[in-house]
Amino acid sequence: MSRVVSKSAKMKFGINYVNTNSALHQLNGITKFLLFIAWVTVVLTTFDLRIIVSMIIVGMALLKISRVPFAVYRPLLIATASVLSLNALFMFLLAPSQGSELIGSETVLVPLWGNYSLTQETLYYLITVTLKYFSMFPMALVFVFTTHPTEFAASLNRLGLPYKIAYAVSLTLRYLPEVKKDFVNIMHAQQARGVDLSRNAPFFTRMKNVASILGPLIFSSLDRADEISNAMTLRGFGRHKTRNWYSLKPLTNVDKSFISLILLIVVAAIAKRYFESQLFWYPF
Amino acid sequence: MTIEFSDFSFRYESLDKPTLKHINLRIEQGEKIVIIGPSGSGKSTLGQCLNGLIPEAIKGEISGSLTINGRASSQMKLHHFTEQVGTVLQDTDSQFVGLSIAEDIAFALENQLVEQQEMRALVQSTAQMVDLDDLLHHSPHDLSGGQKQRVSLAGVMVDDVDVLLFDEPLASLDPKTGKAAIEIIDTLHQQSGKTTIIIEHRLEDVLHRPVDRIILMDNGEIVADLAPNALLHSPLLEKHGIREPLFLSALKAAQCDITPQDSLANFAQFDLTQHKQTIQNWYHQRPVATAPSQAATLLDVKGLTYSYDGEKNALEEVSFKVNQGEFVSILGKNGSGKSTITKLIMGVLEPDAGHIAINGQDLSELSIFERSAKVGVVMQNPNHMISHHMIFDEVAFGLRNRNMDEALVESKVTRALELCGLSKYRHWPIEALSYGQKKRVTIASILVLEPELLILDEPTSGQDYRNYTSMLAFIHELNRELGITVVIISHDMHLVLEYTTRAVVIADSKLIANAPVTEVFSQPELLAKANLAPTSLYELAKKADIEQTDDFMHYFIRCEQERAA
Numbered sequence: 001m002s003r004v005v006s007k008s009a010k011m012k013f014g015i016n017y018v019n020t021n022s023a024l025h026q027l028n029g030i031t032k033f034l035l036f037i038a039w040v041t042v043v044l045t046t047f048d049l050r051i052i053v054s055m056i057i058v059g060m061a062l063l064k065i066s067r068v069p070f071a072v073y074r075p076l077l078i079a080t081a082s083v084l085s086l087n088a089l090f091m092f093l094l095a096p097s098q099g100s101e102l103i104g105s106e107t108v109l110v111p112l113w114g115n116y117s118l119t120q121e122t123l124y125y126l127i128t129v130t131l132k133y134f135s136m137f138p139m140a141l142v143f144v145f146t147t148h149p150t151e152f153a154a155s156l157n158r159l160g161l162p163y164k165i166a167y168a169v170s171l172t173l174r175y176l177p178e179v180k181k182d183f184v185n186i187m188h189a190q191q192a193r194g195v196d197l198s199r200n201a202p203f204f205t206r207m208k209n210v211a212s213i214l215g216p217l218i219f220s221s222l223d224r225a226d227e228i229s230n231a232m233t234l235r236g237f238g239r240h241k242t243r244n245w246y247s248l249k250p251l252t253n254v255d256k257s258f259i260s261l262i263l264l265i266v267v268a269a270i271a272k273r274y275f276e277s278q279l280f281w282y283p284f
Numbered sequence: 285m286t287i288e289f290s291d292f293s294f295r296y297e298s299l300d301k302p303t304l305k306h307i308n309l310r311i312e313q314g315e316k317i318v319i320i321g322p323s324g325s326g327k328s329t330l331g332q333c334l335n336g337l338i339p340e341a342i343k344g345e346i347s348g349s350l351t352i353n354g355r356a357s358s359q360m361k362l363h364h365f366t367e368q369v370g371t372v373l374q375d376t377d378s379q380f381v382g383l384s385i386a387e388d389i390a391f392a393l394e395n396q397l398v399e400q401q402e403m404r405a406l407v408q409s410t411a412q413m414v415d416l417d418d419l420l421h422h423s424p425h426d427l428s429g430g431q432k433q434r435v436s437l438a439g440v441m442v443d444d445v446d447v448l449l450f451d452e453p454l455a456s457l458d459p460k461t462g463k464a465a466i467e468i469i470d471t472l473h474q475q476s477g478k479t480t481i482i483i484e485h486r487l488e489d490v491l492h493r494p495v496d497r498i499i500l501m502d503n504g505e506i507v508a509d510l511a512p513n514a515l516l517h518s519p520l521l522e523k524h525g526i527r528e529p530l531f532l533s534a535l536k537a538a539q540c541d542i543t544p545q546d547s548l549a550n551f552a553q554f555d556l557t558q559h560k561q562t563i564q565n566w567y568h569q570r571p572v573a574t575a576p577s578q579a580a581t582l583l584d585v586k587g588l589t590y591s592y593d594g595e596k597n598a599l600e601e602v603s604f605k606v607n608q609g610e611f612v613s614i615l616g617k618n619g620s621g622k623s624t625i626t627k628l629i630m631g632v633l634e635p636d637a638g639h640i641a642i643n644g645q646d647l648s649e650l651s652i653f654e655r656s657a658k659v660g661v662v663m664q665n666p667n668h669m670i671s672h673h674m675i676f677d678e679v680a681f682g683l684r685n686r687n688m689d690e691a692l693v694e695s696k697v698t699r700a701l702e703l704c705g706l707s708k709y710r711h712w713p714i715e716a717l718s719y720g721q722k723k724r725v726t727i728a729s730i731l732v733l734e735p736e737l738l739i740l741d742e743p744t745s746g747q748d749y750r751n752y753t754s755m756l757a758f759i760h761e762l763n764r765e766l767g768i769t770v771v772i773i774s775h776d777m778h779l780v781l782e783y784t785t786r787a788v789v790i791a792d793s794k795l796i797a798n799a800p801v802t803e804v805f806s807q808p809e810l811l812a813k814a815n816l817a818p819t820s821l822y823e824l825a826k827k828a829d830i831e832q833t834d835d836f837m838h839y840f841i842r843c844e845q846e847r848a849a
Contacts, residue, residue: 019421150383174383177425182668188632189669192656193729194685212671220667227378233341234371235439236395239363244397246382246390246407 016173017148020067024146029155031255031262032147038262039139043132045273048281049124052131059138068145080137087133088126092118099125103282124282149173154245163243175228179221186216285368285446285479287311287334291348294333303329305504306348313446316473316480318490321501322525323720323748327483330501331451333357334481336365353446366392370440374452376432377424379439385411385427386420389438410442414468429618430461434468441472447479448472454486456745458617458775459817466492485748487521488529488820491549500524512549517542525750527778531820535559537843538566551820556827563828570839579608582769583629583737588638590624598624600793601638606737606771611763613780613801614773616790617815622773625790626739631655642737656682660735664742666722669729675701675717676710679729700732704758720751727755731762738762740772744779756783757848777819781805782841789814802834802841 019025024032039055046052063073091098097115099122100106107120150170157166191197195209232238251259289309295302304326311317321327332338339346340362350357352368373379382388386407393403411417414434424432433453440448450469454462470493473480484490487498491512498515500508502524508515515521521528531551535542540559547553556563583606590599599621606612616622627633629640631652640647642658650658663669672678679700683693701707704724709717714725723743730738740759744752760783762768774780780787780801787804789797791814797804804810808818825836 148383150387170383171381174381174424178377185663185665185668186671188627188630189661189663190671191632191652192630192661193682193733194653194656196653216667216669216671220665223667224378227373227375228381230337230341231373231379232381232391233362234335234337234366234373235392235443236363236366237391239395240397242397244394244400244403246387246394246400246403248400 016144018066018068018072018145019148022065022067022146024062024066024142026254027146027258028249028251028255029147029151030158030251031258032143033152033155033159034259035262036139036143038266040136041266042269043135045269047128047132047279049128049131050281051269052128052135055135056131056138059135059142062142063138063145066142066146068141072145073141076141077137080134084130084133088130091129092122092126097122099123103280107284120284121282124284125280128280148247150245151247151249154248157243157245158248164238167237171228175224178224179217182220183213183217186213186220285313285353286351287353287447287479288351289333289348290351292333292350293347294329294338295345296329297343297345302345303504304333307506309499309506309509311479311481313479314477315497316470316495317482317497317499318487318495319481319483319499319501320485320487320490320526322485322750324503324718325501325524326504327485327501328451329504331371331449331481331483334365334447335369335371335449336360336362340365366445367443368445369447369449370443370445371449371451372433372436372440372453374455376429376436376456379436380424380432382424384421384423385416385435385438388424388435389442391439392443406442410438413441413472414438428461429457430464433457433465437468437472445478447481450480450482450484452484453482454484454489456618458815459489459777460617460812460815462486462489463492463817466490469493485526487526491529494550500526513547514544516548517544517546525748527749529820530778530781531824533844534821534824534840535563537840537847538563551823554827556824560828563824564830567828567830567836567839570835579610581605582608582610582643583771584639584641584644585625585629586639586641588625588628588640589636590621590628590633591636592624597793599628599790602790602793602795603638604788604795604798606769609763609767609769610786611760611770611784612772612786612788613784614771614788614790615775615780615804615814615816617775620790620814621793622790623741626661626741626773629655629659629739630661653685656733656735658735659737659739660730660733661739662723662726662730662741662743664745666719666726669726670714670722673713673715675706675712675714675725678714678725679732682729682733696732700728703731703762704728720747720755723747723755727759735768737769737771740770742774742776743772744774744776752779759783775816777805777816781819781821781837782844789816791815800834800838802837805837806833 043052043055097119100119102125103121105121108117109120109123110118112118153166153170156169157163187197190209190213195212197206197209201209287310289307292304292307293302294304307330319327319330329338332342333350338344352360352365380388382391389407389410390403393406398406407420408417411420414437416431416434416438419431427435453465453469457465466489469480469482472478482490482495495512498508498510498512499506500515500520507524508518508520510518516528516532529551532548540562542548547555585605586603588599588602589597591597602625614622614625624633628635629647631647631650634648647655670678672681676697680693680697683696698707698710701710704727706721706724706728709721714722717725738759743755747755756779759770763770772779772784784801787797787799787801788795789804789810796813797810805819805822811818821837821840822833825833830836
């Protein structure tokens, strides 16, 4: 019996550069990299729900501006949301009264056994922490979707990272699909000779069987690495102490004003953290 | 700018014996030469000495001298070599390091600290030379094999080198793309006047465009350094395991009297008038062909459809049958869906629509492992199949997974190793084997499972004529003696014509032909659709005014097989 697989089930999703030529794509890789770093810094300094929520809104807006279709990152969005919810649940199970302790009051919402009663403070704390983590998600996606890997490598090199290491970033992205192809081929060959990689096999057998794929994969990847390195040597890689980059973009005025704005915000966020007396913003 | 090897020898650090022995060779500026030879003849090593990988990146011991442009190679740094010699490697995927065409072409310029603006202009003009200027921002995954090779070529041309060195440029290309590649190389040679050196073992395909000289190598030595016509007329090719052009074999079979003055290297200019009668006489003495007897159906593929992404079909409504004991080929260009058929039969992919049955049993009822008892698949790259250290264990792996009694495993493995001519290596580690021997190990590891149907994916890739002929002769024997049904997936025209009786042709995910091989090979338009090219055998029949080109090819193949037997 053949099965008709629904078309949406095969929709590809991936976390890689998607060229839609949006305004964000025009920005320099350095600007976007700094934006990402600044974003993370600000998120780490704050427990203020107002700031966190507005960052999520801005982040989602940027994602919208990037013009990457929602379908591309929907699976990721769902996965991230579920992991974070699970995380919140475990935090509650391990320390059910942490919110009340931090905020210093206790308003029971749902009375449960022992000290597991859900308080308004704990609920508020868990929501804040979960959203805090989540707020990094849209920005990370914006960075990956809109920054061309080689341009990123070029930017890293510009920021002082040695070019051989920076180029390795770009090479990894270039050959990852090839390694994946090898992996699938090897897996198929092993399956056909009776290596069970499905859920039917006991966990340890399955782990052992996956390991039997890694051997050939590592060897074929090493062979490939050897050839690539020869090819690069033949074309003069490593000959000089520096190298130029075809895809390096100069910083435009837009980039410069963006970077200044980002720096201002970071300074403001750190200042706020330094001067504020109450870590949590709790309006109730 | 001349290149001169004199009494040049080279030994790899890891080997006891030298790979190149007392090479004396002079290549003048602007020449176009071909270096041919079987695997292990040292032809690629010679290339690596020319581009400087030896001794800079690959260590070993050199004696004698190599001078490039009057300068001794021992005085030269690697960048002196790369400034003068541009190399296009066999594996275009490894050479394509950039994430887009433009970036890859610019790679050498980036390393030479060329200013960005100048770089962009140079990339643009070089891309134009190889007709890629519209695709500058495409990523390597969107390109065909032929396009990738043109990117490699542009990446080398951008450097304004004096010598272009091609290492087996035809290895991964289908016949039509291969012809196009040879044409591009020829055009560049004529326009730029650069010295061009092509390392290949597929002589007939290289000779699609004229060359000045052919250097024949075997066992690390230069055996011949001759003009193409003289070499083709000599018995040297056969002696050193190089496939001569098909039309030439046919002329010899018909006992035509050929001279070194005939245009043997360029069949289009070959004057057939005085040989026409001989060929026709030969053709008319052929025995009447007997219709093959109909055997029972083994493999039945019906309405097979599959799509990888849910948008574009990789296979569309493909139906064909393979009978018991047949030797069938599946032809088509790279990416046409040939390998998808194998994966669907293996069961690692599930069809979107359609059925596959073996001996009347629907395969969807069976697991991947259960199917492997009926269908054995030998993949293109043996390194993807081999997962054990010792040859014996590798071959025994499938049987042990079936929890077979160890004594029985022992006897079956021994028999399979014997069949594949590997008995004496049974306790050897696999790393000690050559690529061709590894391929044999993978065949043994599949044969030991006693499948009813054997599928070989690109069996000739990475192997020279001598190696693959002996391997296919062996498969052919299995087919005749043991009655194993064999399907090969390939775009090697010689192989398909020589061994298989029927061809299934796939183009753009659809089945476009299912007929006797000689019939398929008599239809140039059909072949073109599948990126294949007519063989010189077909052209010879046309030139000799033989209408039944398929009968002519059929008779020639029979004569060849009788001669080999």
